[in-house]
Amino acid sequence: MNGKRPASLAQEHEGRKDIVIFGVTGVTGQIVFEHALSRFNADQIVVAGRSRTKMEQTIKDSVNLHPVYESSVSQVQLVEADVSDHESLVKMCKTAKVVLNCVGPFRFFGEQVVKAAIEAKTHYMDISGEPLYLESIEAEWSEVARREGVWVVGSCAFDSIPNDLGLVNFKKEFPGELTGVESYLSFDSGPSGYVGNDGTWQSAIHGFANQGQLKALRKRQNFDPIRYPGPRLPNRGAYFKDPKLGYCVPFLGSDASVVLRTQRYFAFRDRSDPIRFKPYAVIGSLFSLCLMIIFGGLFSIFARYSTTRSLLKKYPRLFSYGFFSTGGPSRKQMEEASFTLYLRGEGYISSFERDNLNEQNQQQKPTVHATSIFRGPDAGYIGTSIIFLEAALCLLREPDSMPSDGGVYTPGVAFKDTTLIDRLRGSGFQIEVVSDQN
Known part of the structure; x- marks a missing residue:
């Protein structure tokens, strides 16, 4: 130091x-x-x-x-x-x-x-x-x-340590050389249900309305492309059904952005192999997926224009089908809620096997699969605070x-060499790697 x-x-x-x-x-x-x-x-x-x-x-x-x-x-x-x-x-x-x-x-x-x-x-x-x-x-x-x-x-x-530091820890505990990870985030609202806070809703509105600014910022920085080892992760489209988790959609939070910055740092500053990453949210049922498509489409249209954005800001409960409100969740709802993040990883037994197979056939599929499970309490408040x-x-x-x-x-x-993962394990979070879960 x-x-x-x-x-x-x-x-x-x-x-x-x-x-x-x-x-x-x-x-x-x-x-x-x-x-x-x-x-x-x-x-x-x-x-x-x-x-x-x-x-x-x-x-x-x-x-x-x-x-x-x-x-x-x-x-x-x-x-x-x-x-x-x-x-x-x-x-x-x-x-x-x-x-x-x-x-x-x-x-x-x-x-x-x-x-x-x-x-x-x-x-x-x-x-x-x-x-x-x-x-x-x-x-x-x-x-x-x-x-x-x-x-x-x-x-x-919660934004974005479970995915970002979780991925760093997964690389350490993966039974081989990790090259790609898909994350699947599942929320359990508990018997009393759950209502998100208005602040999160407001941030989402402004984030969606100003996507052009983010693209312009990235273009101005003109980053060199990251060279990833191993094959690309599959393109799963706007939604798909996972055989174990149900219907899933791309997760539109900050995790993809944060993880990309971390992996870019590793690739260009640490000179270590970066990991491909794609985050998804678990919707579960077909009914929930249909609601998300309807209200998500309405949200995406209204967030584009200042007049309709004001309606989104003023009536969060109406335009989110009751998922957000100015009051946020009750203490009871917080105490009952929990989340599970599945980091599904793929890779090779060793870097030698990875490099050898890739030299022979760029489409060679990974030979090792494992899942890191990251469970914790209410993501929005209790888990976030801890x-x-x-x-x-x-x-x-x-x-x-x-x-x-x-x-x-x-x-x-920042925390890759600290004891933060161990601290979280001692504070009510379950973080474990399970092999052969693909």
Whole structure:
């Protein structure tokens, strides 16, 4: 590790708290705070938001739900900060070693916090699942963050650690040389059902409406093509039926973007073999697939035009067939929900076999198959909060296992040498590799 950066930051961070949670009065921010109380000493936690009164009420509500923390929450520091006030953001960031940003949509409110964190020499993490924001931050701020020795790591939650770091871990545990992975994400809403939060819905609207900006950004960067070993993954179309999981569709979240950035890093910076990757979502029944086609088509049309976009924003429950609402899920719904991510991998017994077969026949099929199963609690809030905080603990407790330079990194790059997978296994997640599951 570069010796100058840790020494200089150690001096900068002297007397600071461990973490500051920005956006604590939001639904996700509050749950992150509650889980932080079980992982950090209360006197090492700072919470930040626009209104001190609202923050005090959030803490009171959290204590009512978790009375065990009543005696310690008085040690939590409160700081007022607003994304429209740069100086307040810098002041907030200087209170801690790491800022955990929970304020979205990140395309509107994220870059301001990144800028303030770098200026304050505070490491930055967020829970964003917005590809345009994530890739823009890497393009605009990576060099500045590197010079300042600051780690900036986005998508450090359900988006996109299970797929991104899960794939890195799968490569280590795969019984051979892994060349390609298809991921299948399945949600279990539990007996009480589930309703997604309005914030996720709003991010999806803006993400779909601004796909052209993402394409333009990638075109300007003019990346060299990645050379993958092994054959291409199959093109499964707009939907298909898996014999074990039911109907599936391409997953339109940030995972494909994040994983691609990680694999590009491995290919060009680490000089290691990248892995092909395609993500899918499990829809299950034919009825659910039909609903998705109808409402997904309506969404794609309405999101293109400003007038109809306003209707999508105003009536999330109507235009999502009840899957999203301004209130989001109840605590009971969160506690009952869970997710399972199947990473289906293919490859060869060894790199020698792979290279030898490919020289003889480029269409030679992989000879080894295995599945990595990644199970966890409610993806949107509980699972996200746990993943986020365990990643923060890795950054704080295992700096020698983090990248040697500051910069903007994906989780798969930032945490590949840390104990994050083991931490998640010890925090209620099941992560295992099963051979011969194709």
